[in-house]
Amino acid sequence: MILLWIVLGVMTLAAALILAWPLFDSRRFKNDSSFALAVYRDQLAEINHDAARGILDETQARAAQIEIERRILALADAPKFQPAKAPAPALIIAMAVVLPLAAFGLYLHLGSPGLPGSPAQGLAESVAASPELQALQQAVEKAPTDPATWQALGEGLMAARRPSDAANAFARALALGDKGPKLQARYGSALVLAAQGRVDDKAKAAFTAALAADPTDPIARFFLGLAREQSGDAAGALTDWLALERDLPPDMPWHADLTQNIDRVARGLGKDPATLPGRSPAANAAPQPSGPSQSDMDAAAQMTDSERQAFIESMVAKLAERLKSEPDDLDGWLRLAKAYGVLGKREDERAAWAKAAALAPTRLDVQLDYANALIGGSSDLSKTLPPDFAATVTRIRTLAPDNPLGLYYGGLVARAEGDTKAAKEMWLKVLALIPEGSAQRQSLQHEIDSLAE
Incomplete structure (x- = not known):
């Protein structure tokens, strides 16, 4: 372990010296002419491209080219190198010694050097807690x-x-x-x-x-x-x-x-x-409009909150009326169900999801959303469940037996039917997938513990 710390210390010192070395060279620094020249060349190419596409007329393009060519010629008179100001000794010491030591001490105080690495970090750590x-x-x-x-x-x-x-x-x-x-x-x-x-x-x-x-x-x-x-x-x-x-x-x-x-x-x-x-x-055939037109949206932006709410409800009502004559429009029912959910109209939302679920019996996402809408707002699911919930969960578990939400919903159905053993088996599978210490794990563990009661 001591050897490892020595090696790491040497590597840190080497990195600090490499970073600080330019501070010791007070002879001259290169100016930014090469970078500016590359930028001007790109600008010339862009002007030619815009002229070819007709965005710039010939007069505008020529005037812009002359200005950039003038700047390019001005670069030729600039010195290739410029003298650099000698750095202060305190700055050199801070860059080479103080900053690495301070960073190391801060890491020992706040970091966790003994914590093992976790696979699939980064993206996996940003996943929401559903x-x-x-x-x-x-x-x-x-x-x-x-x-x-x-x-x-x-x-x-x-x-x-x-x-x-x-x-x-x-x-x-x-x-x-x-x-x-x-x-x-x-x-x-x-x-x-x-x-x-x-x-x-x-x-x-x-x-x-x-x-x-x-x-x-x-x-x-x-x-x-x-x-x-x-x-x-x-x-x-x-x-x-x-x-x-x-x-x-x-x-x-x-x-x-x-x-x-x-x-x-x-x-x-x-x-x-x-x-x-x-x-x-x-x-x-002209497609039926799926939402408000641009003029409708412009008008909505000028409305008061109550007027805007009434406008939204009228648009939802129009969609619902259209679906009466086009009952097989799955996308329309999905939009209507989500709109009712936003408006807080739970009964209408459930009815729309029921239509969508009937049109898409093999779409897992639709069946899951329908099941969620069925139990949305329910205060006690321990004994009674909404009608059609059990049948919907059966479809979900047929489509994806190991789906976590399907397993959880299956546990709800089993518990309501008095089969606590089956409910516990399904919920334990879900529990194994939820990270330790999370609120979701604690809540599900509480439900599992309550099965014994």
């Missing part, structure tokens, strides 16, 4: 080299609307060897969401890799088309999206979004969306 995400975090900590666990964590973070963290999880899964097209597409999607809709170079590379492995991947095809539009090639994006629209089944959940993007780009290019080649009558 039971499902905690279970995914625990899975990563137990198998930090398994790409499947990182991909599952990424999906959980996407569901929790944390695309930046999800992108990091997907990137770790890719680094561990999973190069599947679906994972590449999910990684790219997370990057786009994290960049607020911008398809950057990383996302474009991910979608390109996904398309190389699976040329039919719809997600990669859509976002690569979006990348073309964002780079200025709207015609190319339109061509790509028209081909994708022809290949997509009409019941694809985001088919309407694709159609809206095609119509938008077509109008921007001065074309009639209805007469684009190869479009089917269904595609040419």
